[in-house]
Amino acid sequence: MRRPALAAVLLILALLPCPSWAWTLFFESVPVAGYTLPGLVGAPYVERLALTRASADGVVPQVTASLGLAGKTSTIAVGPCGWKLGTQPAMRLEIASDRTAALNLAAALGYVFRQSAVLAADFDDPAADAVYGVVKLPPGPVDPVLTHRFYMHAAAIDRILDGGYSTVPEGLLFLDLGRSDPDRFLASLRRAAETFGEADVKFVRSGKAKAVLVLNNWDTDPEGGAFRHRFPPSLVTLLDQAAARNQAIIDRLAERFRWRPPPLAREAEPQATTTGP
Structure with a gap:
């Protein structure tokens, strides 16, 4: 294929819409x-x-x-x-x-x-009602020992955080599936990140998701x-x-x-x- 034709194909591919991940x-x-x-x-x-x-x-x-x-x-x-x-x-x-x-x-x-259980979450739903927070981890591969220790530390800070976490590109996602007390949930997660002495972790953002547990x-x-x-x-x-x-x-x-x-x-x-x- 000639270079101009190849460039045209690449341009068309670049203009095609990328998938919008809904869930x-x-x-x-x-x-x-x-x-x-x-x-x-x-x-x-x-x-x-x-x-x-x-x-x-x-x-x-x-x-x-x-x-x-x-x-x-x-x-x-x-x-x-x-x-x-x-x-x-x-x-x-x-x-x-x-x-x-x-x-x-x-x-x-x-x-x-x-x-x-399998968890399904839509982070763009305008009717989202489950609050979440994200804790950024140190650079490098995710260490399961470190994530578990942070999880245990967070649960010790407040049992509202013992429901679990998931790994996302930014770090660790804590999702309040109990939908009990959003302000307390986020405040406790911030405090857990600030007081964790084993590594440099940071509370970086929060939001809401539409979360469904399929059971x-x-x-x-x-x-x-x-x-x-x-x-x-x-x-x-x-x-x-x-x-x-x-x-x-x-x-x-x-x-x-x-x-x-x-x-x-x-x-x-x-x-x-x-x-x-």
Whole structure:
């Protein structure tokens, strides 16, 4: 191709509209139900990260394609997140869609990865009612040990902050899902950043988001019905195929990292949870 023609093509591409990310999804792939993996309970963060990255590369694109959303999502970002005073590797995915498609994708991901909750947030909704604050981290790769320690420090400052955090490009996102006391929430987060002595962190901004937790209680609904009911049987079949692929990933890593119990171990083993990196 001649240079003038190439320049014209590049100019046209530059003028094409970029996707407008309407919703951001936050989710994990370490299963909360359906697997007996005692070795995963206290597994090092790096092992749980290996599972998360493998799921991000090998499963999430299959899920988005099943819902007809190929090309409408961002690159998957992986980083630490906090939930119930524990820290796990998690994924962040942005999607250019309406609310229904975003929540359907959240449900599909929750179903495939056997999660109790997937968080969907719209940071541009004029009716947003959940306040959030962002804490900037020191330059360099995000350290899950540091983020967990800050999370514990913040929760010690005020239990209103113990609901969790997510990793975003600017640092750590604390979202007030309880919608209880916005002024107290932000004031406590500022104080946590100012008094954290282990690293130079800074409270950099706040705002409001429309936040929705898409949920399923696997104890009372072991088939994932709260997720499945959104989809026709044909789509559930595709999601089951994605879940099978994720199970193969878990089986491979369970063998590699020795997460499974010995053959003669009792059937009733603790489920995979964690309290820190």
